[in-house]
Amino acid sequence: MEVDLSKITLRPFKLEDADDFLLFAGDDQVTNYLRWQTLSSKQEALDHIKDVCIPHPWRRSICIDNCSIGFISIFPFSGEEDRFKANIGFGVAAKYWGHGIATKAVKMAVPQFFVDFPDVVRLEAFIDAQNLGSQRVVEKTGFQKEGMLRKYAYMKGKLRDMFIYTFLSTDLPANP
Amino acid sequence: MDPSRISLRQFHLPDVDDFLKWASDEKVTRYLRWNTITSREEALSYLQKVAIPQTYRRSICLDDRSIGYVSIKPGSGNDKSRARLGYAVSAEYWGQGIATATLNMAVANAFTEFQGLVRVEALVEVENVGSQRVLEKVGFLK
Numbered sequence: 001m002e003v004d005l006s007k008i009t010l011r012p013f014k015l016e017d018a019d020d021f022l023l024f025a026g027d028d029q030v031t032n033y034l035r036w037q038t039l040s041s042k043q044e045a046l047d048h049i050k051d052v053c054i055p056h057p058w059r060r061s062i063c064i065d066n067c068s069i070g071f072i073s074i075f076p077f078s079g080e081e082d083r084f085k086a087n088i089g090f091g092v093a094a095k096y097w098g099h100g101i102a103t104k105a106v107k108m109a110v111p112q113f114f115v116d117f118p119d120v121v122r123l124e125a126f127i128d129a130q131n132l133g134s135q136r137v138v139e140k141t142g143f144q145k146e147g148m149l150r151k152y153a154y155m156k157g158k159l160r161d162m163f164i165y166t167f168l169s170t171d172l173p174a175n176p
Numbered sequence: 177m178d179p180s181r182i183s184l185r186q187f188h189l190p191d192v193d194d195f196l197k198w199a200s201d202e203k204v205t206r207y208l209r210w211n212t213i214t215s216r217e218e219a220l221s222y223l224q225k226v227a228i229p230q231t232y233r234r235s236i237c238l239d240d241r242s243i244g245y246v247s248i249k250p251g252s253g254n255d256k257s258r259a260r261l262g263y264a265v266s267a268e269y270w271g272q273g274i275a276t277a278t279l280n281m282a283v284a285n286a287f288t289e290f291q292g293l294v295r296v297e298a299l300v301e302v303e304n305v306g307s308q309r310v311l312e313k314v315g316f317l318k
Binding site: 147150151152153154159 | 254255257258294295317318
């Protein structure tokens, strides 16, 4: 399958995305390293879009020809002391892996996010030590690996080692 | 320094004057999140509202008098396996291995006290070389 990366776009989720959403959010391969449980019905997909995706401060559908094939989610922390930080997560439908789609989407998302949230200075990605695919995505998009966090968090019942990668607003290339 | 003079125990209100002595010292509170305490009333209030109720906050004592504190705070819910360490010692007693000795005790205590605790973290400012050395001696991994 050839993928024309110029056809990748980001936009907010809509209820109409439910079937496409279920295709990736209902796939264990995609949700393996995510906190959310694999979805198992169109109703769950509709509920997730309505209750989570749409109210989210910054969640975008990764689209090909306006069809949802994945997501990027950037969540600013709350509270006076933590507003300068945000957490990024993403996922792409398994059949589209290996074409640089997630990398392209993250490259598009990061500068836009810093424009939308000018108080945020630091984007953090916590990536499972075994999740090599996502590590490559963030490395290719210019995130810096700050370290390995041993037995950092429970994910789906197991204590996981995670790498912390970060992108600072000052890491953005200067405007030409 | 005779190590048997050092102990860890809960804070009590009668510690207020000793607490105020080091908690009002900017050198001691410089890298802490809490503000330097500036009056006996503030000190009493802090002991009552923060130090005493916290599950793991201990006074570092020399001959049973407070010269510092250690705090170990686990997260809630899914994050109970992880705790945050904080501590400080009165400037008068720096350089004698007191922090190192007490942190060794405190970290061991915390793993017993908090079921499911697996990871203790300390966030140390880049300039705070003193604390970095202490943590390395206690066996923390950077």
